Amino acid sequence: MRGTMDAPLRTTAGTARGMASGLVALALVLSMSGCASTTPAATSGAGNGTASAPIELDVSAASSLKGVLTASAAAFEKANNAKLTFNFGASGLLAKQIEGGAPADVFLSASPSVVATLVAEGLASAEGSTTFAGNTLVVFVPKGDPAGIHGPGDLIRVERLATGDPAVAPHGQKAVEWLTGLGLWSTLKPKFVFAANAAQTDEYVARGEVDAGIGFASDAHARSDIEVAYVVPGGQIKPIRYVAAAVTASRRQALAKAYLSFLLAPRAQAAFVDAGFEPAPAK
Numbered sequence: 222m223r224g225t226m227d228a229p230l231r232t233t234a235g236t237a238r239g240m241a242s243g244l245v246a247l248a249l250v251l252s253m254s255g256c257a258s259t260t261p262a263a264t265s266g267a268g269n270g271t272a273s274a275p276i277e278l279d280v281s282a283a284s285s286l287k288g289v290l291t292a293s294a295a296a297f298e299k300a301n302n303a304k305l306t307f308n309f310g311a312s313g314l315l316a317k318q319i320e321g322g323a324p325a326d327v328f329l330s331a332s333p334s335v336v337a338t339l340v341a342e343g344l345a346s347a348e349g350s351t352t353f354a355g356n357t358l359v360v361f362v363p364k365g366d367p368a369g370i371h372g373p374g375d376l377i378r379v380e381r382l383a384t385g386d387p388a389v390a391p392h393g394q395k396a397v398e399w400l401t402g403l404g405l406w407s408t409l410k411p412k413f414v415f416a417a418n419a420a421q422t423d424e425y426v427a428r429g430e431v432d433a434g435i436g437f438a439s440d441a442h443a444r445s446d447i448e449v450a451y452v453v454p455g456g457q458i459k460p461i462r463y464v465a466a467a468v469t470a471s472r473r474q475a476l477a478k479a480y481l482s483f484l485l486a487p488r489a490q491a492a493f494v495d496a497g498f499e500p501a502p503a504k
Contacts, residue, residue: 313389442497
């Protein structure tokens with residue numbers, strides 16, 4: 222089992238869509254093709270009939286969003302003459318990259334406080350920033366639940382658990398929040414293996430390297446080799462919210478704002494729900 226953090230995965234939308242195969246059905250992509258664009262597609266400038274090259278947009282996004290974002294990328298690219306390049310990782314680690322000057326046009330975080338910090342530092346724009354999805358905290362186990370876990374009390378008797386590193390991964394922070402509220406964190410902390418991000422937490426559980434993991438419902442929803450054993454009641458933790466903002470250093474502000482609008486379009490919101498997320502809260 223690895224004990225160190227994996228670096229976030231940087232990939233173009235094309236290669237990422239291949240890696241996300243099976244996470245979101247092709248029909249989902251097609252259903253989203255009607256999402257309205259707020260940025261007209263670029264066309265030829267001299268009347269020669271040759272379309273201009275797509276505008277590249279760098280999107281740094283929480284790893285739990287990988288499946289739904291890569292599946293919907295083609296719809297946005299076609300409508301906006303754009304090319305999306307994704308950088309997936311733990312929200313806290315991605316924020317540190319932006320603070321260090323890494324290229325990014327849009328930041329999609331599973332932690333509102335991380336975005337708020339970037340806004341306070343002048344690195345992300347408060348204008349247009351939006352909450353575009355939610356999630357649920359769950360305990361998930363290898364397929365078949367060999368340890369027989371049905372609730373938080375069962376976590377005491379197992380040997381190993383996994384969640385994200387609370388220093389950078391929002392699902393790990395939520396796990397700590399929940400277990401602290403139940404008075405179990407000090408007892409269970411020695412059992413935990415901390416993963417670099419949501420995807421790594423899933424892998425630890427799927428391979429049976431731990432008895433159970435604590436993470437977001439959308440991650441369990443996307444895989445057939447893990448299953449949800451327990452859903453944490455919403456009242457036991459603060460709501461899980463995903464927030465998107467344009468990076469102030471971006472020179473593609475119009476396209477960044479178009480992408481933020483795309484995430485809130487009705488068909489995009491339906492895609493999030495189909496992928497196991499909660500829709501954006503009503504304003």
